[in-house]
Amino acid sequence: MSGDTIWFRLSTTQDASNIVALVNAAYRGDSSRVGWTTEADLLDGQRADEEMIQALIRPPHSQLLLMLEGSSLLGSVHLESNHGDGYLGMFTIAPERQASGLGRLFLAASEDYLRRELHCTTLKITVITLRAELIAWYERRGFVSTDEILNFPGADPRYGIPKRDDLALRVYRKAL
Numbered sequence: 001m002s003g004d005t006i007w008f009r010l011s012t013t014q015d016a017s018n019i020v021a022l023v024n025a026a027y028r029g030d031s032s033r034v035g036w037t038t039e040a041d042l043l044d045g046q047r048a049d050e051e052m053i054q055a056l057i058r059p060p061h062s063q064l065l066l067m068l069e070g071s072s073l074l075g076s077v078h079l080e081s082n083h084g085d086g087y088l089g090m091f092t093i094a095p096e097r098q099a100s101g102l103g104r105l106f107l108a109a110s111e112d113y114l115r116r117e118l119h120c121t122t123l124k125i126t127v128i129t130l131r132a133e134l135i136a137w138y139e140r141r142g143f144v145s146t147d148e149i150l151n152f153p154g155a156d157p158r159y160g161i162p163k164r165d166d167l168a169l170r171v172y173r174k175a176l
Contacts (some may be wrong), residue, residue, distance in 0.1 A: 004070035006102075008109050008130065011064035016053040019064060019076045023048040026092045028160065035095030037134060042167060043160030048090065052158055056090075065113055067093075067106045075106045079114055086120030086176065107141060115176045123176050126150060126169040135170070143172040 011019060025031040025049035032038035039047070056062055057076050067075035074094050080087040088110055093102050114120040125143060139145075148175050152167035153159045 004072075006067060006069050006074070006105065008113075009066055010059070010069070011057055012065050013054055014059055015064070015066065016050050016057070018073050019053050019066075020048050020050050022073055022076055022094060023090060023092050026095050032095055035093070037093070037098060038095075039128070039160065041122055042130060042163055043126065044163060045157055045161040049158060049162055058119070065110055067102065067109070074102060077106065077110050079110060079118070081114065081118035081120050084119060084121045086114035086118060086123040087141035088114070090176050091125075103137070104141070111176055121176055125172045127171050127172060128152070129168045129170045130164075130166070138172055141174075143174045146171045146173055
């Protein structure tokens with residue numbers, strides 16, 4: 001870390017274009033290969049667009065939490081609450097800062113926010129079933145497979161264009 005203070009805040013609609021750039025850099029294309037969470041071998045196209053991000057910034061039940069260092073955007077995550085059940089998605093750390101402990105820090109802050117501010121008692125995530133290293137990372141942080149498998153939204157290019165026909169999402173849960 002560069003020495004500036006890491007801090008967290010909720011996004012606003014003015015943050016949308018910066019979030020889109022961060023998410024797409026972390027998940028798609030050559031820029032994502034700098035980090036270890038790339039989906040570039042599985043999907044082409046975008047991971048997010050401005051319309052999608054704007055739609056997720058809908059407090060109180062859906063919002064994006066940001067992680068910053070000074071004024072630099074290091075991470076973003078989509079958080080939702082539904083009657084005590086939390087959902088965490090589009091968990092993003094800048095590719096060049098991955099594998100530095102920021103993911104653990106940001107996940108803990110996200111869980112704390114869901115527990116404290118949104119009064120969630122459980123947390124759900126979905127992970128592409130082929131992402132063994134990412135699944136192992138979440139399992140080390142207490143997530144447990146529900147054995148529920150969801151179809152990948154492959155018909156909607158807003159989520160990316162599958163390079164394989166065997167993409168699916170596994171649901172994981174964790175008590176908060």
